[in-house]
Amino acid sequence: MLKILEVEDGEDNSHGGIHPTFPGLLLRISSLPHVPRSQLIGTNPHKLLRRGVYCSGVAESGNAAQASTATSQGDLLKWVKDDNRRMLHVVYRVGDLDRTIKFYTECLGMKLLRKRDIPEEKYTNAFLGYGPEDSHFVIELTYNYGVDKYDIGAGFGHFGIAVDDVAKTVELIKAKGGKVTREPGAVKGGKTVIAFIEDPDGYKFELLERGPTPEPFCQVMLRVGDLDRSIKFYERAFGMELLRTRDNPEYKYTIAMMGYGPEEKSAVLELTYNYGVTEYDKGNAYAQIAIGTDDVYKTAEAVKLFGGKITREPGPLPGISTKITACLDPDGWKSVFVDNIDFLKELE
Numbered sequence: 001m002l003k004i005l006e007v008e009d010g011e012d013n014s015h016g017g018i019h020p021t022f023p024g025l026l027l028r029i030s031s032l033p034h035v036p037r038s039q040l041i042g043t044n045p046h047k048l049l050r051r052g053v054y055c056s057g058v059a060e061s062g063n064a065a066q067a068s069t070a071t072s073q074g075d076l077l078k079w080v081k082d083d084n085r086r087m088l089h090v091v092y093r094v095g096d097l098d099r100t101i102k103f104y105t106e107c108l109g110m111k112l113l114r115k116r117d118i119p120e121e122k123y124t125n126a127f128l129g130y131g132p133e134d135s136h137f138v139i140e141l142t143y144n145y146g147v148d149k150y151d152i153g154a155g156f157g158h159f160g161i162a163v164d165d166v167a168k169t170v171e172l173i174k175a176k177g178g179k180v181t182r183e184p185g186a187v188k189g190g191k192t193v194i195a196f197i198e199d200p201d202g203y204k205f206e207l208l209e210r211g212p213t214p215e216p217f218c219q220v221m222l223r224v225g226d227l228d229r230s231i232k233f234y235e236r237a238f239g240m241e242l243l244r245t246r247d248n249p250e251y252k253y254t255i256a257m258m259g260y261g262p263e264e265k266s267a268v269l270e271l272t273y274n275y276g277v278t279e280y281d282k283g284n285a286y287a288q289i290a291i292g293t294d295d296v297y298k299t300a301e302a303v304k305l306f307g308g309k310i311t312r313e314p315g316p317l318p319g320i321s322t323k324i325t326a327c328l329d330p331d332g333w334k335s336v337f338v339d340n341i342d343f344l345k346e347l348e
Contacts, residue, residue, distance in 0.1 A: 087269075090137075090159070110217075122144065130217055150283065154280045154281050156203075158221045159206070160205070160208055170184055173197055214266075230331065296323045300313065300327070322339060324336055
């Protein structure tokens with residue numbers, strides 16, 4: 001029986017489907033009311049040579065279609081792992097931009113890298129960190145005109161800063177009027193010396209005593225409702241590596257460290273699961289993490305395939321042409337992927 005397929009570029013619609021191996025190709029079913037679309041999606045993509053070419057053949061069996069989908073998933077997994085990804089910055093809202101900049105520069109030793117004011121949208125951004133944005137993980141503060149307070153919520157945990165001497169850093173913070181919520185001392189069940197402080201808006205920072213590191217701004221901790229689900233998602237959709245896990249039954253929580261490089265050299269995502277807690281109030285203060293990628297379009301496909309939700313379809317931003325895509329993880333935490341080349345052009 002003759003089967004007709006028409007190959008087009010474009011968006012998906014009710015009459016066709018995106019080919020799993022070549023997601024840029026749309027397979028439109030011309031006259032096959034009795035053939036399930038899932039069987040057609042398994043058709044050999046090498047027969048689809050160019051737009052407007054028609055191919056004939058018998059539809060693949062259900063098993064063959066499943067095998068083709070599995071192969072495409074494997075290809076996408078490999079691409080995600082090979083993609084040049086790096087955590088670029090973390091975005092959150094503050095009530096007094098000058099006050100926060102003063103605290104981060106004087107107490108935490110950060111540098112103000114740049115500011116941008118967008119009066120037509122009534123907000124200002126400030127970027128701070130320990131090195132240039134093209135090679136370091138940095139903070140993007142957002143001040144919305146006239147808003148001086150936000151709800152941090154219970155889902156956000158803390159940021160991590162690696163310092164040479166925790167005790168001296170705490171002394172400086174106290175001298176500047178900062179709030180210390182945990183005095184310096186060894187972490188429970190370990191040897192690493194830590195302390196906890198709060199910035200003027202109530203964001204918690206963990207100070208970790210380490211030797212010299214290329215990335216002092218080293219952690220973002222978020223709470224999740226299903227740790228195994230989150231680990232699987234960030235491995236498959238984000239291409240992160242599970243660096244380590246640590247269970248603390250005495251205090252009823254488990255953590256998983258995930259990232260694109262070792263903890264001592266790069267920023268990581270610390271996921272925390274508190275026994276029996278499946279949902280958290282996220283408030284309206286913490287916004288998102290931005291991650292660099294070579295292809296926002298393939299990234300969006302991977303996020304969709306492996307359990308995430310796309311909240312902004314991939315494409316260029318109006319005005320600056322930087323390509324991005326935005327998504328939510330299974331717990332609703334937002335991330336934005338930014339085209340690597342476009343990001344560097346933006347910095348210029």
